[in-house]
Amino acid sequence: SQKIEQNSEALNIQEGKTATLTCNYTNYSPAYLQWYRQDPGRGPVFLLLIRENEKEKRKERLKVTFDTTLKQSLFHITASQPADSATYLCALGSTLTFGKGTMLLVSP
Amino acid sequence: DAMVIQNPRYQVTQFGKPVTLSCSQTLNHNVMYWYQQKSSQAPKLLFHYYDKDFNNEADTPDNFQSRRPNTSFCFLDIRSPGLGDAAMYLCATSRERAVLAKNIQYFGAGTRLSVL
Numbered sequence: 001s002q003k004i005e006q007n008s009e010a011l012n013i014q015e016g017k018t019a020t021l022t023c024n025y026t027n028y029s030p031a032y033l034q035w036y037r038q039d040p041g042r043g044p045v046f047l048l049l050i051r052e053n054e055k056e057k058r059k060e061r062l063k064v065t066f067d068t069t070l071k072q073s074l075f076h077i078t079a080s081q082p083a084d085s086a087t088y089l090c091a092l093g094s095t096l097t098f099g100k101g102t103m104l105l106v107s108p
Numbered sequence: 109d110a111m112v113i114q115n116p117r118y119q120v121t122q123f124g125k126p127v128t129l130s131c132s133q134t135l136n137h138n139v140m141y142w143y144q145q146k147s148s149q150a151p152k153l154l155f156h157y158y159d160k161d162f163n164n165e166a167d168t169p170d171n172f173q174s175r176r177p178n179t180s181f182c183f184l185d186i187r188s189p190g191l192g193d194a195a196m197y198l199c200a201t202s203r204e205r206a207v208l209a210k211n212i213q214y215f216g217a218g219t220r221l222s223v224l
Contacts (some may be wrong), residue, residue, distance in 0.1 A: 004150070034212065043112075043198050043215030044151065089150070096141070096211065098150040 002028040002092060004099035012105045013080055021075040021102045023090035030093035033066055033073050038087045038101060047088075048075075080106045111135050114199050114216035121189050122224050129184040129219045131199030139205060140182040141213065142174060143198040151198055157182060158205055186221075194223045 005024045013019050023033070032051040036044035050057040050066045050073065057064045063076040077084050087101040113132045121127040131140065139158050143151040155164045157176045171193070173185040186193055197220075200213040 008148075036213075041196075041218070041220070043200070043218050044213075045215070046212050049212060094211070096153050096156075096213075098152075100148065100150045 002026070002097050004090060004092060004097060006088075006090060006099040006102045008100060008102070010103040010105055012107065015081060015106055015108050017080055019077040019080045019084070019104050019106070021088050021104065023073040023075065023099055025071050025092060028092055028097075029068065032093040033064075034091045034093070035062075035064055035073075035075050036089045036091065036098075038089055040087075044089055044098075077104070080104075082106045082108055112199060112201055112214050112216035114197075114219050116219060117217060118220050118222070120222045120224060121186075123191065124188045127186050127189055127221065129186075129197050129199075129221070131182045131184070131216055132180050133182075133201045133214075134180070135201055135203075135214060136179060137201035137203050137214070138179075139202045139211065140176060141200040141202070142172075142182070142184050143200065144193075145196045145198055145218070154184070189221070189223045191223050194221055196220050 003026045034049045035047045038044040048064045050064045052068050061078045065074045085106050087103045089098050089101040091098045111134050115130050141156040142154045145151040153165050154168045155174050171187050176182045196218045198218045199216045202211040202213045
């Protein structure tokens with residue numbers, strides 16, 4: 001069955017640094033992958049979608065890469081801010097399978 | 109303005125007592141989904157409606173049912189809640205189905221269900 005792995009340990013970084021989160025998957029070849037942000041006690045909010053034929057996608061301070069050979073997506077937040085602190089979830093395209101998410105904590 | 113609205117935000121029920129959670133949307137999206145999310149876990153898809161077409165996930169317990177009386181509303185019925193059903197229940201919508209790569213989802217704030 002499909003499996004998504006995101007680092008379960010929280011990522012702690014200092015304000016202004018670049019945060020990099022990893023999403024690995026197995027037993028599936030998604031045509032696209034999505035990233036969502038989830039704040040405590042709230043529903044996820046869509047951030048970015050990247051297709052298999054796209055190596056990289058950017059939106060403001062966010063950048064997502066998609067390596068179908070490695071079966072991995074990387075999610076970057078540049079110039080991170082305390083307001084970026086949240087849990088970030090990746091989801092495999094058509095199957096709507098979510099990872100557990102990685103909590104990002106940005107300290108001032 | 110909230111586009112996917114879930115009521116109530118918090119629901120307490122007793123073991124075995126049926127409970128209904130509601131979701132409404134102002135986006136006029138074709139697809140509505142229900143997810144279950146337990147603490148520090150991934151949202152788990154229970155089922156979804158494409159218009160009036162109901163799609164149940166293979167591992168969704170029979171205890172969970174859903175109704176979609178019209179485009180705007182969708183309900184999650186838990187017939188006999190057990191302690192293991194305590195979780196956050198998330199409703200989401202998308203314009204189209206996944207096959208068109210247009211299943212970007214818009215989530216409600218969720219309903220946290222407690223079972224006593």
